Amino acid sequence: MTVASPPRILLIVGGGIAAYKALELIRLIRKAGLNVRVVLTKAAQEFVTPLSAGSLSGDKVYTDLFDLTDEAEMGHITLSRQAELVVVAPATAALMAKLATGLSDDLASTLLLATDKPVLMAPAMNVRMWHHAATQRNLETLRADGVAFVGPDEGDMACGEFGLGRMAEPEAIFAAIQEALKPKAQPLKGRHVLITAGPTFEPLDPVRGVTNRSSGKQGYAIAEAAVRAGAQVTLVSGPVNIPTPAGVERVDVETAQEMYDAVHSALPADVFIAVAAVGDWRAKEIARDKQKKGEDGELTITLVKNPDILASVGKHESLRPQLVVGFAAETRNVEVYGRTKLRTKGADVIMANDVSKDVFERDTTNMILIDESGPTNAKLLTKREAAEDLIRYIGTRIK
Numbered sequence: 020m021t022v023a024s025p026p027r028i029l030l031i032v033g034g035g036i037a038a039y040k041a042l043e044l045i046r047l048i049r050k051a052g053l054n055v056r057v058v059l060t061k062a063a064q065e066f067v068t069p070l071s072a073g074s075l076s077g078d079k080v081y082t083d084l085f086d087l088t089d090e091a092e093m094g095h096i097t098l099s100r101q102a103e104l105v106v107v108a109p110a111t112a113a114l115m116a117k118l119a120t121g122l123s124d125d126l127a128s129t130l131l132l133a134t135d136k137p138v139l140m141a142p143a144m145n146v147r148m149w150h151h152a153a154t155q156r157n158l159e160t161l162r163a164d165g166v167a168f169v170g171p172d173e174g175d176m177a178c179g180e181f182g183l184g185r186m187a188e189p190e191a192i193f194a195a196i197q198e199a200l201k202p203k204a205q206p207l208k209g210r211h212v213l214i215t216a217g218p219t220f221e222p223l224d225p226v227r228g229v230t231n232r233s234s235g236k237q238g239y240a241i242a243e244a245a246v247r248a249g250a251q252v253t254l255v256s257g258p259v260n261i262p263t264p265a266g267v268e269r270v271d272v273e274t275a276q277e278m279y280d281a282v283h284s285a286l287p288a289d290v291f292i293a294v295a296a297v298g299d300w301r302a303k304e305i306a307r308d309k310q311k312k313g314e315d316g317e318l319t320i321t322l323v324k325n326p327d328i329l330a331s332v333g334k335h336e337s338l339r340p341q342l343v344v345g346f347a348a349e350t351r352n353v354e355v356y357g358r359t360k361l362r363t364k365g366a367d368v369i370m371a372n373d374v375s376k377d378v379f380e381r382d383t384t385n386m387i388l389i390d391e392s393g394p395t396n397a398k399l400l401t402k403r404e405a406a407e408d409l410i411r412y413i414g415t416r417i418k
């Protein structure tokens with residue numbers, strides 16, 4: 020009774036009276052020809068049995084994080100990521116609280132924390148539990164984290180009270196599932212987006228070099244967002260420690276000159292996004308052997324300028340992309356330098372950010388977007404959110 024192909028939906032059933040309605044939801048999902056894999060919390064098993072859930076889903080039902088057979092066959096990380104959508108119905112106050120605070124102490128909460136897929140919750144609880152400040156706080160946190168909600172509805176409750184807190188009807192949850200599974204608009208479909216990311220490394224001798232603190236996280240997040248928007252993505256990357264995002268063609272380079280060459284060989288492109296922190300200088304001569312410490316305590320290295328990759332693309336005579344986006348990492352006068360860069364590099368957009376506060380290794384960024392109509396206000400975003408924002412903006416600018 021195992022489903023043949025990976026499930027499109029992972030359904031987590033929490034421990035509330037409404038758990039019985041989850042059975043009807045499973046039936047609706049299967050009736051529509053979609054595969055669903057079910058996880059029951061310990062409390063949920065007080066209301067419905069794995070046997071009934073499994074009979075309806077046509078698949079093994081998962082209940083225990085520490086079931087070694089399950090781990091061998093299907094690790095909890097795989098389980099959390101195989102489906103396209105994670106649905107929690109009923110979402111108890113406890114499950115909402117756990118995900119809002121990042122607590123993972125059983126299979127359901129661990130899957131919710133480990134998944135990289137969208138999460139849809141159908142809350143169900145007593146009206147006072149729903150209106151409690153803690154639940155409302157958790158709701159806000161989860162919404163801000165990108166969790167989608169369906170319901171709760173208003174009505175009579177199993178406990179005899181009346182109000183908001185009834186789980187949405189299975190039909191309504193199923194409609195929300197269908198909506199969530201719909202392919203999203205792909206504003207960059209068929210477009211070639213060329214991105215640089217990470218630092219450059221300029222050797223001084225066979226073992227040493229000059230580099231910078233760029234982690235590559237921002238450029239990689241933009242590459243991922245561009246793929247989601249339908250683009251064909253070439254990512255020219257300096258040395259970083261990040262796996263290549265799915266669907267991205269990655270070209271590894273070390274020096275600024277190599278990055279310049281790789282970028283120019285990847286043209287033409289519809290969009291160029293220069294995120295890499297390219298070293299302005301390189302050693303005029305690279306020592307053939309490792310430099311010795313010497314006696315006088317000083318070493319003089321002559322540096323020469325590297326080619327300007329952004330300007331070379333922004334001012335390209337024949338192959339200038341339709342949209343050229345540069346990044347300006349500054350430690351002061353962020354907006355002024357950003358505006359100057361817009362003018363001097365032939366860019367259409369500059370994403371300027373203040374890197375005086377450890378932006379490089381962090382997951383958050385405080386960027387302003389500067390185009391011909393002026394700057395936007397800086398807002399603190401995760402690098403993923405900033406990437407989504409930028410790609411959305413690019414989608415509106417591409418003809």
Ligand SMILES: Cc1cc2nc3c(=O)[nH]c(=O)nc-3n(C[C@H](O)[C@H](O)[C@H](O)COP(=O)(O)O)c2cc1C
Binds near residue numbers: 033036060062113
């Ligand atoms: C009869 C009964 C009904 C319950 N109904 C709900 C409910 O509708 N919503 C809720 O949030 N908790 C409800 N609870 C409390 C949860 O079962 C309890 O918080 C449990 O720890 C939730 O675990 P889970 O979120 O892992 O499923 C109910 C408890 C009992 C005994």
